[in-house]
Amino acid sequence: MTSPSPENPAAPTLDALIARSKPRFRTATEFVEFTLRDGILSGAIPGGTPLRQEELAQQFGVSRMPVREALRQLESQALIDFTPHKGAVVTSISAADASDLFAVRMALEPAALRLSLPHLTQADLLRATDAIHDMDQERDLARMGDLNRRFHMTLYAQANSPRLLALVEQHMAVFDRYLRFELSALGWDHLKQDDHHALLAACAAQDITTAEAVLIRHLATADQALREFFARRQDKAGETG
Numbered sequence: 001m002t003s004p005s006p007e008n009p010a011a012p013t014l015d016a017l018i019a020r021s022k023p024r025f026r027t028a029t030e031f032v033e034f035t036l037r038d039g040i041l042s043g044a045i046p047g048g049t050p051l052r053q054e055e056l057a058q059q060f061g062v063s064r065m066p067v068r069e070a071l072r073q074l075e076s077q078a079l080i081d082f083t084p085h086k087g088a089v090v091t092s093i094s095a096a097d098a099s100d101l102f103a104v105r106m107a108l109e110p111a112a113l114r115l116s117l118p119h120l121t122q123a124d125l126l127r128a129t130d131a132i133h134d135m136d137q138e139r140d141l142a143r144m145g146d147l148n149r150r151f152h153m154t155l156y157a158q159a160n161s162p163r164l165l166a167l168v169e170q171h172m173a174v175f176d177r178y179l180r181f182e183l184s185a186l187g188w189d190h191l192k193q194d195d196h197h198a199l200l201a202a203c204a205a206q207d208i209t210t211a212e213a214v215l216i217r218h219l220a221t222a223d224q225a226l227r228e229f230f231a232r233r234q235d236k237a238g239e240t241g
Contacts, residue, residue, distance in 0.1 A: 014039060018060060027035030028066035033057065033073050040079045040090055041185050043233050051080060058165060062163055077141050078180035091177065095230035098178055101171060102223040108168045109219065110212050112156035117208050119158035128154045132196050141183060144191075145176030151196060156204055185229055195221070 025031040035055075039045035039200050050072060057064045058067045074080045080088045131151035138144055149172045159165055183191060195218035202211035 003121070014045065014059060017044065028060070028062040029069045029073075029232070032060050032062065032067055032070035035060070036070060036074060037077070037079060037184070038073070045090055047090050047094075049090040050086055051088040051090065060115070069126070076180070077184040078177040079184060089189045091181070093178065093181055095227060098226045098230070099223065101178065102219055103175060104171050105168075105175065106216065106219055108171065109156065110215055112161070112164055112168050113211060113215055114208060115159035115161055115164075116126055116156045117158075117203055117206065117211055119160070120155065120203055121158075122159060124154055125200065128200050132200065135191070135193060135196075139181075139188070141180045144183065145173075145179050148179060149173065149176065155199070179222075182222070182226060182229070186225065228237065 013044055014035075017039050020149065021031065021035045021038065025034065036045065036178060053064050053067050053071070056067045060067065070082060071082075075082060075088070078093075079091055108140055129156060131147055135144065135147045135151070136178055138147055149169070152172060153165070153169060156168060195214055199211055199214045199218065202208075202214055
């Protein structure tokens with residue numbers, strides 16, 4: 001963990017990140033979480049890097065308890081995974097994988113919406129409205145993906161195509177990681193629900209053309225935001241190289 005990133009040899013080491021961020025925080029958990037989060041989002045700590053609690057505690061000069069809590073919080077942000085026999089490992093997320101995921105969603109979800117929209121009930125629309133409201137109130141990244149998926153799947157639920165819906169839900173579950181990663185990287189202000197409201201209004205009006213256009217714009221905007229994030233991170237790595 002103290003050696004430079006193999007993906008970017010000039011990136012700051014964890015020791016340098018620790019020295020830079022140490023004076024800012026009142027609690028050990030905040031200190032550990034911020035430092036690791038900064039390293040992961042900047043690319044200084046690359047995907048696949050193991051984060052061993054005992055080693056981290058020694059490097060940060062803290063007990064294992066704040067390290068354990070910080071890792072739990074980073075897991076909720078989709079920045080690390082806990083894997084059998086390895087423990088915590090930095091999540092591998094790439095621009096190419098994100099782009100591929102959005103390409104699949106662009107193909108599947110408008111089709112599901114077209115099939116479902118004519119058959120949506122008032123109860124469906126109310127459930128979708130509740131999901132939007134819950135997202136406005138939610139500040140737990142681990143829950144946000146579930147709520148976003150609930151909103152979209154409610155609008156697709158009447159498609160009467162179990163195989164299509166299973167594929168849509170499968171890829172939305174994968175997108176959950178990217179949504180949490182995006183909000184962690186860009187902040188809560190990045191979460192705007194204008195498209196969700198516009199999509200719901202078009203569904204309520206039985207306006208298939210507008211609903212499909214809004215959905216495609218919504219997916220394209222999210223795709224572009226992630227592309228720009230990865231490009232900025234690459235540029236930042238290049239500046240330090």
